[in-house]
Amino acid sequence: MRKKQGQERLVESEELITFSSFDVKQRLRWLREQLNTIHQGEFTVKRVAQDSNIISHQGLYNLENKADSKPRQSTIKALCNFYHVPIEVVNAESPTPFFLGKKIKELHPNELTGSFYKLDITLTLTYPNGRVEQIPIKEEMNVRHFDVEKIQDKIRTECTWIERDLQYQQKVSESINLLSNKSGKHQDNE
Known part of the structure; x- marks a missing residue:
């Protein structure tokens, strides 16, 4: 199931597996880019540098794009706070699911738990003779x-x-x- 672009969400399952394959710099860039998609224009490199007072525009660009850049833990921690994610999301080898978007306490309960999808479950059964039947399970x-x-x-x-x-x-x-074959052969020999 694809998540809607621009939607606050819990990062889990396949998306979390993909995220886990990134190094620290790639994770920081991914977080910023996803947040910028959710909050149009609020998390560009320039805006993060201006609004966070953590790192310069050029410093953030280099951190995300230069192969030899090694961000300090203090910078990682400050960016994680600015992005509203726990530092473990970036530092852990296998991060646990995390929320991406506004702080959870700022959300209305329906935004986190409300229905976002319509799900149809259908079973496709193929008989030995080749006939195919669609069996609705839940619509x-x-x-x-x-x-x-x-x-x-x-x-x-x-x-x-x-x-x-x-x-x-x-x-x-x-x-x-x-x-059965062995007992049949045994009886034949007698």
């Missing part, structure tokens, strides 16, 4: 992004268990066939 369900992630995880988990059960059944069937 037009109002969900938050958090709910979609939970539903995806639960479906993937169930599919994994079903696949394991089928593999086990296949092994049992193969064992039964093997035993």
